[in-house]
Amino acid sequence: MTVASDPEDFLTVQDLALTSGDLMITMPTSFHVARGETLAIVGESGSGKSLMAKAIAGLLPPGVTAKGSVKLEGCELNGLPERNWQRLRGRRVSMLLQDPFTMLNPVMRAGRHLDEMLRDDPMFHDRKSRRAEVERRLAEVGINNPAVADHFPFQLSGGMSQRVALASSLARDPEILIADEPSTALDATTQAEIMQVLKRAQGQRGMSLILITHDLRLAFSTCDRVLVLYAGSVVEIGRAGDLGSGPFHPYSAGLLLSEPPATKRVKRLVAMPGRVPVAHAVAGECAFADRCDWVDERCRAARPALEQRSPGRFTRCLRQPEIQGELDALRRVALEAAPAIPARPANECPLVKVDAITKVFPGKTGTHALKGVSFHIFPGESVGLVGESGSGKSTLGRCLVGLETATSGKVEINGIDAHDFEALQPGDRAYLRRTVQMIFQDPYSTLNPRHSVGKTLAESLRVGQVSG
Numbered sequence: 001m002t003v004a005s006d007p008e009d010f011l012t013v014q015d016l017a018l019t020s021g022d023l024m025i026t027m028p029t030s031f032h033v034a035r036g037e038t039l040a041i042v043g044e045s046g047s048g049k050s051l052m053a054k055a056i057a058g059l060l061p062p063g064v065t066a067k068g069s070v071k072l073e074g075c076e077l078n079g080l081p082e083r084n085w086q087r088l089r090g091r092r093v094s095m096l097l098q099d100p101f102t103m104l105n106p107v108m109r110a111g112r113h114l115d116e117m118l119r120d121d122p123m124f125h126d127r128k129s130r131r132a133e134v135e136r137r138l139a140e141v142g143i144n145n146p147a148v149a150d151h152f153p154f155q156l157s158g159g160m161s162q163r164v165a166l167a168s169s170l171a172r173d174p175e176i177l178i179a180d181e182p183s184t185a186l187d188a189t190t191q192a193e194i195m196q197v198l199k200r201a202q203g204q205r206g207m208s209l210i211l212i213t214h215d216l217r218l219a220f221s222t223c224d225r226v227l228v229l230y231a232g233s234v235v236e237i238g239r240a241g242d243l244g245s246g247p248f249h250p251y252s253a254g255l256l257l258s259e260p261p262a263t264k265r266v267k268r269l270v271a272m273p274g275r276v277p278v279a280h281a282v283a284g285e286c287a288f289a290d291r292c293d294w295v296d297e298r299c300r301a302a303r304p305a306l307e308q309r310s311p312g313r314f315t316r317c318l319r320q321p322e323i324q325g326e327l328d329a330l331r332r333v334a335l336e337a338a339p340a341i342p343a344r345p346a347n348e349c350p351l352v353k354v355d356a357i358t359k360v361f362p363g364k365t366g367t368h369a370l371k372g373v374s375f376h377i378f379p380g381e382s383v384g385l386v387g388e389s390g391s392g393k394s395t396l397g398r399c400l401v402g403l404e405t406a407t408s409g410k411v412e413i414n415g416i417d418a419h420d421f422e423a424l425q426p427g428d429r430a431y432l433r434r435t436v437q438m439i440f441q442d443p444y445s446t447l448n449p450r451h452s453v454g455k456t457l458a459e460s461l462r463v464g465q466v467s468g
């Protein structure tokens with residue numbers, strides 16, 4: 001398979017296949033990135049995004065081998081000895097990882113990470129000029145307090161650490177930056193700030209960017225083209241606008257449909273059943289065959305080629321021309337707005353009434369997790385509670401199920417004063433335990449690891465006094 005390579009292409013990946021022992025991790029993959037372009041690589045967990053990025057940056061872990069070619073302006077990078085990489089890395093190709101704490105050395109001050117990158121630049125041969133440059137580079141990523149250069153990573157917040165990691169990956173002004181989920185570990189506003197800094201730095205340098213992300217909205221809103229990876233295979237590549245509005249591959253379509261729009265309530269939520277297979281298990285057929293509603297015997301006979309179906313648009317779906325109408329229709333249905341919510345009768349009583357609750361956690365300064373929060377929930381209603389990390393969402397939920405007791409204010413559930421579960425009559429407490437349930441963020445802390453699934457459910461039914 002060849003993806004037409006343009007002489008303007010800056011990075012050309014041709015038939016790059018990654019293996020670990022006898023296992024295929026990614027199938028032969030080809031794509032290119034032009035100078036100054038942003039390419040998003042999207043795909044579910046385990047599809048091979050990170051290893052592909054590492055292969056391009058010459059950072060593959062031991063035991064993983066790369067076949068095929070990765071050329072930067074015609075110069076082959078695959079198989080390049082480490083001493084040659086040392087001259088290229090950071091300068092021509094640089095990498096930024098998801099977790100800033102793995103990028104930063106915990107025993108090195110923030111500024112030192114940048115200082116080391118600048119050391120072999122004759123412009124900054126003395127310490128004083130390097131320090132000034134470190135401060136200038138930190139300011140570029142939004143850190144205007146020069147004292148941060150003297151802090152250790154553990155003294156920095158997640159967002160601040162990621163800014164330092166970004167500044168050090170940009171320190172040698174790379175021609176291409178591969179950012180592997182650079183903002184996933186951060187909350188929404190910090191995420192947006194990091195992306196803004198990254199895009200500005202890219203624009204100023206005319207740098208190419210490969211952005212690896214789970215976040216489709218981010219991919220489609222910030223990238224020129226999008227590459228969809230599935231079980232180690234590229235299933236679709238196209239311009240962000242084209243792919244976002246009319247995907248050519250059933251997997252890309254499913255991926256887009258599983259992310260509901262942020263601006264309206266939809267009639268139905270779409271989920272793709274099944275899981276991503278491992279690449280070597282589906283090497284001889286369409287990797288998506290087991291999850292595809294349009295699969296037929298041709299899809300199972302051999303691995304389809306990545307074919308160009310319209311200018312700049314490639315798909316690995318054999319049936320795309322015949323099924324495109326159905327894919328488009330599916331999308332129209334999934335985007336159908338839910339009917340407007342009818343007005344509630346004026347005399348309807350709320351099921352949950354929260355009135356001016358506060359929660360102060362004891363401690364030296366006393367953390368105010370909630371400060372006078374009031375709202376009502378009516379029977380059958382869904383209420384979304386959104387807020388940045390640390391804004392008090394979980395504490396509020398825990399106050400409603402009696403896992404925390406509000407410091408002041410009122411909580412009433414179906415007419416029962418639920419402010420303090422411990423002070424309730426046993427009958428009321430049992431009623432509330434059945435009526436209000438919570439699903440926790442982390443399933444591992446919700447489930448007892450020593451109980452089987454059956455025992456866990458039986459226990460819940462016993463507490464709720466459901467017999468049968």
Ligand SMILES: Nc1ncnc2c1ncn2[C@@H]1O[C@H](COP(=O)(O)OP(=O)(O)OP(=O)(O)O)[C@@H](O)[C@H]1O
Binds near residue numbers: 020
């Ligand atoms: N060092 C390694 N040696 C062998 N196999 C590996 C290694 N690292 C990852 N793999 C395997 O390679 C496949 C792709 O992993 P990779 O980390 O690239 O996925 P990913 O798409 O980045 O996933 P995520 O979205 O979770 O980050 C997985 O099946 C994984 O188990």
Ligand SMILES: [Mg+2]
Binds near residue numbers: 180
């Ligand atoms: Mg990854």
